[in-house]
Amino acid sequence: MLGKYASWIATPLLLVLLVLIWEAYVTIFDVSPFILPGPGAVWDATLVLLSEPKTYSHIGITVYETVVGFLLAVVIGIVFGGVLGKIRWLERTLNPLIVGLQVMPKVALIPLFIVWFGFGPTSKVVLAAVIAFFPIMTNTILGIKSVESGHRDVMLALNASRWQTFRDVELQNALPFILTGMEVGIVLATIGAIVGEYLGGSQGLGYMAVATLNAFDVTSMFGVIFLLTILGLILYFAVVMLRRYVTPWHEAVASARDS
Amino acid sequence: MTSHDSVAQTPVTRALPDPMIRLTDVEQRYKTRDHDVLALTDVTLDIGKGEFLVLLGPSGCGKTTLLRIIAGLLQSTGGEVKIDGTPLWTKNTRNDTAMQELGVVFQEANLFPWMTIEQNIALPLKLRGVGKAERLARARELCATVGISGFEKRWPRQLSGGMRQRAAIARALSTRPKILLMDEPFGALDAMTRDAMNLELQRIWMETGCTVVLVTHSIREAVFLADRVLLLSPRPGRMDTLTEIEIDRPRTTYVQSSPEFQNYELALRQRLDSFA
Ligand SMILES: Nc1ncnc2c1ncn2[C@@H]1O[C@H](COP(=O)(O)OP(=O)(O)OP(=O)(O)O)[C@@H](O)[C@H]1O
Ligand SMILES: [Mg+2]
Numbered sequence: 194m195l196g197k198y199a200s201w202i203a204t205p206l207l208l209v210l211l212v213l214i215w216e217a218y219v220t221i222f223d224v225s226p227f228i229l230p231g232p233g234a235v236w237d238a239t240l241v242l243l244s245e246p247k248t249y250s251h252i253g254i255t256v257y258e259t260v261v262g263f264l265l266a267v268v269i270g271i272v273f274g275g276v277l278g279k280i281r282w283l284e285r286t287l288n289p290l291i292v293g294l295q296v297m298p299k300v301a302l303i304p305l306f307i308v309w310f311g312f313g314p315t316s317k318v319v320l321a322a323v324i325a326f327f328p329i330m331t332n333t334i335l336g337i338k339s340v341e342s343g344h345r346d347v348m349l350a351l352n353a354s355r356w357q358t359f360r361d362v363e364l365q366n367a368l369p370f371i372l373t374g375m376e377v378g379i380v381l382a383t384i385g386a387i388v389g390e391y392l393g394g395s396q397g398l399g400y401m402a403v404a405t406l407n408a409f410d411v412t413s414m415f416g417v418i419f420l421l422t423i424l425g426l427i428l429y430f431a432v433v434m435l436r437r438y439v440t441p442w443h444e445a446v447a448s449a450r451d452s
Numbered sequence: 453m454t455s456h457d458s459v460a461q462t463p464v465t466r467a468l469p470d471p472m473i474r475l476t477d478v479e480q481r482y483k484t485r486d487h488d489v490l491a492l493t494d495v496t497l498d499i500g501k502g503e504f505l506v507l508l509g510p511s512g513c514g515k516t517t518l519l520r521i522i523a524g525l526l527q528s529t530g531g532e533v534k535i536d537g538t539p540l541w542t543k544n545t546r547n548d549t550a551m552q553e554l555g556v557v558f559q560e561a562n563l564f565p566w567m568t569i570e571q572n573i574a575l576p577l578k579l580r581g582v583g584k585a586e587r588l589a590r591a592r593e594l595c596a597t598v599g600i601s602g603f604e605k606r607w608p609r610q611l612s613g614g615m616r617q618r619a620a621i622a623r624a625l626s627t628r629p630k631i632l633l634m635d636e637p638f639g640a641l642d643a644m645t646r647d648a649m650n651l652e653l654q655r656i657w658m659e660t661g662c663t664v665v666l667v668t669h670s671i672r673e674a675v676f677l678a679d680r681v682l683l684l685s686p687r688p689g690r691m692d693t694l695t696e697i698e699i700d701r702p703r704t705t706y707v708q709s710s711p712e713f714q715n716y717e718l719a720l721r722q723r724l725d726s727f728a
Contacts, residue, residue, distance in 0.1 A: 343562040350523055350556040351576050352548060361575065365566040442566045442607045 230412040238416035248401070252424065255397040258314050258386035259428060262321025263379050270326045270378070271371060274333025278367070279359060284334065295327045300388055307393045314396065317389035324385040325378035332374030336367025369443050372436050379432045383425045398424070459695060459719040471498035472536055472631060472663040473522060479530030480517050490688040491517045495531070497682065497691065499665065501630075504657055506678035507667045508720065510727055514689025515667040516635055522665060523556045523633050536630065555624030555662075557634040561616035563608040563623075570595065570604040573622045580627065587626075594622035597656065614645040621653070625660065632657075634666040638673070647705055650676055654702055671724070675716045676703060683720065685727055693723060 212232045218224065219231040226234060242248045277284040303320060310316035340363055348358045390399025398421050405414040437446055478495040481488050492514040499505050507515045520526040522533060524546050533540040535550035555576075563572045570591040577587035595601045598618040600611070608616055617637060624632060637653075638646045650673060657664050668674050674681045678697045685692040697716055699707060707713050 341562075343558060343560050344564065346525060346558065347556075347562050347564075349525055350554065351579055352524075352546070352551040353579050357579050361578075362564065365564065368566070440566070442609075444609065 227409065227411050230415055234412050235415040235419060238410075238412040239419050242413065242416045242420065248420075251396060251398050251401050252420065254314055255386055255390065255399065255421075255424065256428075258317040258389070258397065259321055259379075259382045262318045262386060263325050263375075263382040263428075265318070265322040266325035266329055266378055266382065267375060269322070270329030270374065271333050273326075274330040274367075274371075275337065275359070275364065277330070278334040278337030278363065279355070291327075291331075295331075299324050299385070303389055303392050306389070312394040314394075316393065317386045317397070320389045321382040321385035325382040328377040328381065329371065329374040332370040333367050336370030337363045339370070340366045368440050369436075369445070372432075372439060375432050375435070376429065379428050380425065383421075383428060387421060459715055466498070468498040468500050470501065470537075471534075472501045472503070473497075473499040473665070474534040474537075475499075475522070475531065476534075477531035478518070478521060478528050478533065480514065480521065480526070481529045492521075492528075492689040493530075494690050499663060502661050502663055504664045504666070504677055504679045506674040506681045507665065507684060508669075508671065508674045508681050508724075509684035509689070509692075510686050510724065511669070513684040513686035515684060517689065518684075519633055519635050519665065519667050522631075523554055524551050525556075552627070553630040555627065555629035555632045557617075557620050557624045557632070557637045559636040559639050561608070561613075561620040563616055563619055565608055568605050568607060569600065569611065569619050572608065572619060573626055576623060576627045590626060591622070594625060595619075597625070597659075598622045599652065614641050614649065617641065617649070618652075621656070625656070628660070630662055632662050632664045634664065636667050636669065639669065646670075646673070651705065653677065658702060671717050671720045672708060674720065675699075675713060676708060681716075681720065683723055692727075695720065 215232050219229060230238070277287065299320065302323070303316070306316040306319050310319055337359075344362055344366070345358075348362055353361070386397065387399035387402075390397035391403055394400055398417055402414050402417045402421070405411075405417060436443070440446055475495050475497045478492065479490070480492040481490050495518060507518060509515055517526065521528045522540075524533075524540050527541050527544065527546075535547075535553050538547055538550045540547055540550045563569075564575070567575065570588055573591040573594055574582075574587040577590060578584075582590075592601075592604055595604055598621055600615050600618050600622070603611060603615065603619075608619070611619065617640075621637070624634075638649045641649065653664075653666075654677060664677075666677060675697055678695075681695040681697060683692040683695070684690065695716065699710075699712060699716075
């Protein structure tokens, strides 16, 4: 009973407390706004940012890069994961390559992507997609392979074709896994788009953060970071919400709904 | 030791003119890393059309192995299985026509959690290309047959174990198979539910006229359901005795307290104990 409402009260309280400590620290120790502006100043700067039309076009660019990159990663990740999950020898053959690509820091590829795709949003879309792709693909493979042996027996006894087994069992079994991969993927896609903007180009919130810093407007930079956080949260929870619609049958969904 | 003189236990099999299932010299070896296990050997048996055959035996004697061989889930390492005259395997290829005649129920219901109860029951028909309206109508009809009407739209996790097993039986029946294969289908249920399920299974079997092969650990369940009980002896699994259960149908729960029922039970119990 208490647990049900505790988080609704405790979480905002904690946030308020942190903001108060921040304000107190900045005031008591008279911290320079070039190092750490107070929460009030950041809030005002955010409101100023939101009153300027160009902010919205920057937000739009970042959202576009993140969402398109993410969707590409979802489609390609599920297709690759599906194929590799079904064809064991192919997965075994490609596994060293996949692991290699996975551990490679993708951010190091940004200069290359800029050479290939230019300073515009395309290079960021590609980076977001490449980073978000791996958790989605590996989770798809895991989901397909983790079909219970009892379920496999049922399909075997029903003389189902490989395609039927994939469509009605393996893919369905993989959905909760894919969604977990997507939750990780959307966070990575957001990071990919922003880091891409930091390092090259003249558009997006990542670029804005760098531009405000270069102008020694640290308070506005904090405002940009605040906006980025809100954006990241919205995108993340949009994906989390998807779970309810995609796998209404799943235990995790049912228990989340009941509590 | 004279109590079961009247019970006919035959170690020999008789060939039937037109069997539903014919097993000839079926043998199964499992190859493990360090040694081979002979799980089943010398199984030669004809199972008649419409017969209710129960496989009984101690744990590890190869009951599941034999059932999986009949179900086409396992290709035996020796011998042959014929379903209604058609070999189940030709070289390493399963025969689709033979497979079409089979419905299988496992110890676990094995319902797919992402399908509603009616979708689960209709799945075999979906795989055979039956249209949606038709197959869902059949699923609703089967829900009534197995006594879970009203639960068509529920998810499997919302049903009790007994109800899930009923749904699994409905799924196996959906294609109107000539043969129903069941591996300890009620093993996970409590005694009361189990009695009820036995009665229902008898009714369904009498209504559909299909051939049933059922695996169980329970002597009581075996005697209650079977036309014939095939007792398997362990290490390696082989046919021990066939017992004809000549009790009138439909059998009721009360028949279990009759002397003739208890005679069969005792005879099988003594035979089983002799393996230990
Ligand atoms: N996949 C396998 N690999 C190796 N050995 C196996 C395999 N499956 C079964 N066996 C062996 O074959 C023998 C028969 O097993 P089976 O599962 O058919 O017995 P069972 O009669 O169904 O037992 P229970 O009543 O406990 O279910 C056992 O000794 C078992 O260890
Ligand atoms: Mg078994």
